[in-house]
Amino acid sequence: MKRKDFLYLTGMGISASMLSRFTAMGSPVVPGTRMRDVDVALKKRMADVALNAARSKGATYTDARIGRYLNQFVVTRDHNIENVVDTESYGMGIRVIANGCWGFAATDKLDNDSIARAAETAVAIAKENARIQSDPVQLAPQKGYGEVSWKTPIEKNAFEVPMKEKTDLLLSVNEAAFKNGANYVNSVLFFVNEQKYFASTDGSYIDQDIHRIWPIFGVTKIDEKTGKFETRSALSAPRGMGYEYLIPRDSDKIKSQTTLYRDRYDMHEDAAAAALQAAQKLKAKTVEPGKYDLVLDPSHLWLTIHESVGHPSELDRVLGYEANFAGTSFLTLDKWESKKFKFGSEHVNIVADKLQPGSLGAVGYDDEGVGAKQWDIIKDGILVNYQAIRDQAHIIGLKESQGCCYSQSWQDVQFQRMPNISLQPGKTPLNVEQMISKVEKGIYIIGDSSFSIDQQRYNFQFSGQLYYEIKNGKIVGMLNDVAYQANTQEFWNSCAAVCDKNDYRLGGSFFDGKGQPMQASAVSHGSSTALFKGVNVINTARKI
Template sequence: MKRRNFLYLTGIGVGATMMRGVPVFGTPIAPEAALEYIDPAAKKILTDVALNAARAKGATYTDVRIGRYLNQFVVTREDKVENVVNTESYGMGIRVIANGCWGFAAIDKMDKDSIAKAAATAVAIAKENARLQSEPVQLAPQKGYGEVSWKAPIEKNAFEVPIKEKVDLLLSVNDAAMKGGANYVDSILFFVNEQKYFASTDGSYIDQDVHRIWPLFTITKIDPKTGKFETRNSLSAPRGMGYEYINPRESDKITGGPSVLYKDRYDMLEDAKLGAKQVTEKLTAKSVEAGKYDLVLDPSHLWLTIHESVGHPTELDRVLGYEANFAGTSFLTLDKWESKKFNFGNKNVNIVADKLQPGSLGAVGYDDEGVKTKQWDLIKDGILVNYQTIRDQAHIIGLNESQGCCYADNWSDVQFQRMPNVSLQPGKAPLKPMEMIKNVEKGIYILGDGSFSIDQQRYNFQFAGQLFYEIKEGKIAGMIKDVAYQSNTQEFWNSCHSICDQSDYRLGGSFFDGKGQPGQVSAVSHGSSTTRFNGVNVINTARKI
């Protein structure tokens, strides 16, 4: 990843305040060019060139990915349009096994001669790598599916919506925040369309169309007397949906708490109006008293804790130490899984991995190895029961097939193990968030994600958020600030007291989950209902030690 892209992605992960200019992910194109269509039959002809050339050079297995990656950014600040960017990245990645070892090459010159040369290069790399490899690659068996397709079940393609309509929305959001008392506001709409074609010597030719959307803003309010300021980021979640995501339905509204939220939609304008009021409240909110609290965590917050403390440590390559040099390993070592009784959390904790959930960021029909996606248990009744694997890892834990967790963020990058959607299952008994709060004597209700830190084994951690409300004797007593909670993964998930029912289940997620060397990013969702954790240590982040 280029340095400027890294800086942008880091900034966008914590808010929109750093977005003055948007980096280019590929070649700039006209907005209407994003609607052009490439016939799968033409792609099949090109992938067959690569498959045949690799086989002729000695490859025993080959897969080919043609990718067309489209991005659109619409960025505003207060009453100004800061940037509108449309980009396209188009090319082919060729992965082979020769002499028992992987080789990879990529190319953006999509003529037959160039493709054949790239395939030959991939085989040559594999043979050279094989000189250093002690054991051959073991691929889990995978049947070919022939010619198939999968399209995200969107209602409205965001790339078809006029730029003016998008600009008008963002400027109305900014105007509402400014009228509500904000001093500054940034807002952005970010759209992604991945058009992916996969072919392999297993006999699959898979055409997929993936869509993602992320609306977000940051509101800043300054106290003119003290010069101190507070911010409130949007409570939106990036989603695997079309433009319908930001057209809320009244039936999806979740009411009763301090923020208005929607189950499967997002009202950007309403969130901005409320955000302006809440950022003003944050300026005068009292600072938290450190101590033990029962935490009531909204899905807009809990998704990040799930991502870091469950999603990453159950990645099998991290468990095996492949990530140790860059982003750490995992405390969930194989011996804990083999024991079949490792107490990850209490019996309330059931966590599922899946690549199927409609509207999620990770939903696809097939992964980047041509494996049909599915759902499986990671944590069952509090016990570690499985990991996340791809084809060359499956045999390590005795699986007969891959779980479909392979992904590359671009045609030019080699695919490897990436996180599926990882979600906490809702409670079975009827329970709403405000009913949950009625039974809390001393607690804190947390909404939105914030800063966090976690150790190299994904065990000891600290998380903050966007909004914090003190709970006293079963009632919300008012806003507080300077809150972060500390725990370790096992202790935290064993403190899970109760989980709201399916009606409160919502998705959060990350557009830019980083991993690997060279670094790649992926998009992944994490679902939950509002969840209570008892006796968690809370610190005051404003107080100096």
């Protein structure tokens, strides 16, 4: 499920029956019937049944993942509560190596006999797969951690907040937009809790409790005389946090053209601003196509980072494993081997990170029992690394996995998924106002919207939510119908400056799709506001 599809469906008031069709989200839950937390000792006993059964059938390696996945959607439109949806999914996935090949099976029946049968099935699948696999799996070594645990450091569990408090919040957010002239408003709260237990024959027994939150809305303003309308979506970022994300603190506020927060989010202020800005967009002049310097806010730049840096640096994509579904990558191995491929300017430092607090990708351990890490992808503009997991590490000479393996649920096999991929802040003190003051002809872009990018992640086009014209170092008004085009290498080599760490913020998505069958993962992308020189801007309203 792609992010834009989710936003569209929720904006239309998605029904509970439609949500339940997405198997990774689980089955709808009758209020008051949620499964109670499973004791860790019981999880260990169940995992040991899987490990022992697989070993007895000839597996040389086994891991078992017991997962309880909770999702909650609260959906409103205008003055009404449209839907409240709870889903829950619980079961075990078992992955093995036998005869040098992978096998996988899963079960939602967690008695000893069913677990053992699933393990035996995984081994049988591996042995059959081995008949046609020429090269055996090379698994990077991984020392077992013993019995350990990790939890998202939340202050307030969103699943324990009374439903009335959540619906009251959304309806009051809608009202804030109506007071500022909105004609239609929809708003959604989306909460995720992944309770995951991992065990392997390496000697790890890892219990994790992961929380995520995403508040979103859409505001529509109609010109009654012309019938034309404009919209503005929320500038919120999904976060790896609890309900405290929705309780803003003034110290977290960032000065900008709109209300933005680093670690907290004021949904009311953003909705009120959105209504006013949607009205301003109706009166904004259309952009003149041409070359502009672009000042890109983190609320916009995260998506450009995701598509043009995150995906092409996935090693499985580079190797062609994703060619049938998602394409390949222009960042071929020869570019990395040269150690001098100029991906971007010297201002471009891109880091992969599974540790950053509050991010969607933050975990203690990945889904094959590897401790979370941080590493460079682009260093001073040069491609220096990729994203790799245990059975890929040897391909690029790594002695251990980078810890970026993930599965969307217990019933799906884990594979290489994007960690948080972020542009590092500039080292020289620089704020947004100072950056804009140095631009003669430019556009300041806030928020993400539509995009297009080719299957090698090279040629692209992006648009945003809000566009402000810059002339001679000053913002002179709002623009409309803006999109910019470039190729990835050209674009990142045009990066002339990045604001300092005081402007650094996260964006991200709950629904990064990949694989066949497709799985969704959640990932954050951080940056400070950045300046790109001489980028081609087109007018999206004009016919070619």
